[in-house]
Amino acid sequence: MRNRLLLAILFLFITTKAFAVCDATLTVCPGGGCDYTGLNAAVTYLEIECSSPSEPLTIEISGDWTSTTDTTLVGISGITTTSSNTLTIFTSGDARHNGTLSATRYKLEAGGFGAQAFTGSINYLIVDGITIKSSVGGNTRGTNISGDSCIVKNNIFYYHSGNLAQVQIAGGSSAGTSIKFYNNIIYGNTITNSTSLALNNYQGQYCDVYNNTILFTTAVNGMNPGDNNTRGIIKNNLSIGHTTDFAPFRSMTHSNNASADLTGDITGYTASNLFVNIGSSTEDLHLKSGADAIDAGADLGTDYDTDIDGDSRPQGSAWDIGADEYVSGVTLTVIRNAILRNAIIR
Amino acid sequence: MKKIILTICFCLITSISFGAEFLVIQKSGSHYTHAKAGDIVAVRPDGHKWGKKECLPLFKVVKKPDMKYEDAKVYEQSLTEEVDVVVDKKTIKEQRVVRDRKYYFDGETIKSKVLATEKTKVVSEKAVLTDIKVLDAK
Numbered sequence: 001m002r003n004r005l006l007l008a009i010l011f012l013f014i015t016t017k018a019f020a021v022c023d024a025t026l027t028v029c030p031g032g033g034c035d036y037t038g039l040n041a042a043v044t045y046l047e048i049e050c051s052s053p054s055e056p057l058t059i060e061i062s063g064d065w066t067s068t069t070d071t072t073l074v075g076i077s078g079i080t081t082t083s084s085n086t087l088t089i090f091t092s093g094d095a096r097h098n099g100t101l102s103a104t105r106y107k108l109e110a111g112g113f114g115a116q117a118f119t120g121s122i123n124y125l126i127v128d129g130i131t132i133k134s135s136v137g138g139n140t141r142g143t144n145i146s147g148d149s150c151i152v153k154n155n156i157f158y159y160h161s162g163n164l165a166q167v168q169i170a171g172g173s174s175a176g177t178s179i180k181f182y183n184n185i186i187y188g189n190t191i192t193n194s195t196s197l198a199l200n201n202y203q204g205q206y207c208d209v210y211n212n213t214i215l216f217t218t219a220v221n222g223m224n225p226g227d228n229n230t231r232g233i234i235k236n237n238l239s240i241g242h243t244t245d246f247a248p249f250r251s252m253t254h255s256n257n258a259s260a261d262l263t264g265d266i267t268g269y270t271a272s273n274l275f276v277n278i279g280s281s282t283e284d285l286h287l288k289s290g291a292d293a294i295d296a297g298a299d300l301g302t303d304y305d306t307d308i309d310g311d312s313r314p315q316g317s318a319w320d321i322g323a324d325e326y327v328s329g330v331t332l333t334v335i336r337n338a339i340l341r342n343a344i345i346r
Numbered sequence: 347m348k349k350i351i352l353t354i355c356f357c358l359i360t361s362i363s364f365g366a367e368f369l370v371i372q373k374s375g376s377h378y379t380h381a382k383a384g385d386i387v388a389v390r391p392d393g394h395k396w397g398k399k400e401c402l403p404l405f406k407v408v409k410k411p412d413m414k415y416e417d418a419k420v421y422e423q424s425l426t427e428e429v430d431v432v433v434d435k436k437t438i439k440e441q442r443v444v445r446d447r448k449y450y451f452d453g454e455t456i457k458s459k460v461l462a463t464e465k466t467k468v469v470s471e472k473a474v475l476t477d478i479k480v481l482d483a484k
Contacts, residue, residue: 026399032397036400037400041369044387044446047375071419075424078377115441116441116443139428
């Protein structure tokens with residue numbers, strides 16, 4: 001009896017191990033030191049080996065990406081994620097941008113005719129801290145994320161040459177499963193008739209769009225909330241320099257969205273008075289001292305109280321508008337000097 | 347002196363990457379959009395240092411020394427189709443991804459082809475990859 005029991009346990013152990021082929025935690029970095037050298041290969045692995053995950057899936061992008069760019073377009077589909085078994089793609093350490101483009105940080109620069117640089121078509125997808133450039137042609141978007149309960153945060157989307165929106169989010173079949181899109185920077189859309197951020201919820205989906213910065217494109221619309229079926233909340237966004245910075249908010253709840261034209265909740269902002277650097281190819285869209293967006297936002301609670309750089313909100317009397325929360329350089333200098341002084345005394 | 351020049355020339359020649367390497371999946375995904383066995387997942391320059399899992403059993407690296415990397419990049423594209431989509435009461439044309447990858451290595455013959463599109467239309471590509479070297483697991 002005891003032997004049988006032991007054998008049964010052994011059999012279960014072996015069979016469990018034999019079928020546990022899904023490696024839920026993957027790493028991506030250049031130089032061959034990680035599991036993968038490109039994001040799409042890691043995604044392909046998960047699609048094939050982990051399509052019904054029993055634990056959370058993560059892809060961590062790390063390392064120094066100097067002289068290396070990930071140029072393979074990424075498509076994610078057919079993974080049955082759940083609220084407890086999500087798929088998170090994030091950058092860390094040297095690979096993570098610091099709110100601006102950098103030659104040493106991870107960048108996905110994918111293109112080609114008729115191809116989206118990044119497509120996410122699953123539920124419970126979390127994309128955090130990625131820099132995406134889409135050099136696409138034809139009737140194509142740069143990035144398209146659709147699905148319930150997805151979170152897209154702290155990303156930089158720059159440059160776009162497809163005829164459709166630079167970034168589209170579509171999904172969220174109910175208020176409880178809305179897509180959350182926050183702390184992202186979008187700029188460099190070169191197509192006149194497109195939109196920088198499309199909330200393409202024409203089928204009645206929900207999205208919550210908070211604290212994003214959309215700048216200076218030749219696109220017609222900075223942010224376009226689709227049609228009258230659109231649901232969700234738009235707050236604390238900064239959209240500057242388009243023909244129309246915010247297409248009509250329609251049925252969406254909105255407040256504290258700032259524009260250069262007359263379409264925002266707050267109007268009359270100018271790029272030169274907001275950002276550290278708006279020079280072409282040298283953009284630094286952190287808020288500069290005295291920017292109108294400082295302390296002009298609404299408090300969105302603890303779920304959203306850090307900015308694109310990880311700085312906590314608020315730094316001043318209220319939240320800032322846009323992806324960056326302004327941190328006074330004076331305060332940092334004082335702290336550093338104090339530490340230095342202590343070091344000398346010792 | 348000649349030796350030094352020859353050594354420099356040798357180093358220069360060997361350090362320049364002329365060819366391309368293809369990361370090819372060996373197993374098919376379950377979803378209709380997923381890559382299928384033989385699909386080209388990524389293209390990198392000759393001599394690329396692949397990751398620890400970019401090898402068998404799931405992937406093979408196929409080396410193609412006589413194809414320029416810049417020319418080979420086209421084989422990373424997705425299979426898309428143009429569809430009409432109604433947005434805000436307007437019909438627009440949109441490229442939709444039908445399958446993750448458009449190009450694949452066809453089993454034994456190892457040829458590069460365009461995948462059959464939805465109505466069994468098959469378009470052959472000019473590039474026929476011969477003299478393939480396969481880099482097995484590290």
